[in-house]
Amino acid sequence: MQLYLDSAKLDEIKKLSSLGLIHGVTTNPSLIKIAAESMPDKPDLESYIKELQKAFYGPLSVEVISTDRQSMYREAMLIKEKFGMHNNNVVVKIPICTAKEMDDKNWDSGLEIIKSLSLHNIPVNTTLVLSPSQALLAANAGAKYVSPFAGRLDDYLVKAYFPGTKRSKSDYFPREGMTASNSKDVGTAIQRVIHGLPNYVNDDGTVSGVHLVGRIVTVLKNSNLDCKVLAASLRNPRQVVEMAEVGADIATVDYNTIVAMAMHQVSCDGIRRFAQDTIEEYRKLFTASSQQP
16 A cells, blocks of 8 residues: 655655655645745745655645636646646546535536546546545546545544544544444443444444445445545554555555654664663674775
8 A cells, every 4th residue: 555645845745755655645725724834935836836746756636626617627727737747747636526515406516527637637536535435426437546534434423423522633433333332431332343233333334434445445446447545534553554454555644644653662662672782892893994995
């Protein structure tokens, strides 16, 4: 499974690219805002995004900001025009559905734009995917990537089934899901779910963000569709590993999560022990020779 960095900060991209840890970068309007606010002067964002492209090899996802068909298409073509010349690596992010309410008739605008862009050979990363059915529609419309938002689905499940529960953003549902055996205390409700257990916490059969990604991987593979699954909205190293276990093609993670993936308490303990145990005779082996070659 490849790793993409979820960031618009140039220093983060350069650092992780130099280590060979990332194969792509995903951005969105919120990440662009965070990067812009960290700059001392008002940024020229067109030039800045071009700098991002030069900082690594791989696709860069840039998102449209509108929700109506005509504006989304115009913005997508502008993204391609402005940033498509460098290594031809720009990917346009389009939301799967731009409806603001469940009864909104504007349900197909995202899919229409995905289809139009695919006919122009413009790669699309379909964002805000929260169900296998959405992923299936996007892939059939021609999307090159689908981005299921695993962490957001976990947030939705907690809010729906455990209202009022205080929860850290680093938390997430275990891959096997939860039961609603005690809606007042989410801690005691966490269990290893046995298939068919009553009071199954789920969203149309999906019991966790990891489960969502696994279902999408299976659906697209069984459907013979050429579309990569990009697991998004991930919260911690364990969730990243579980995404690899269920077959995600790509995981998009922020800088701090990648740092956390590299760390382990026992590794730190081992480094301290090695330093304590290094005897002087062994240390001398690494002393520079006074002889010139």
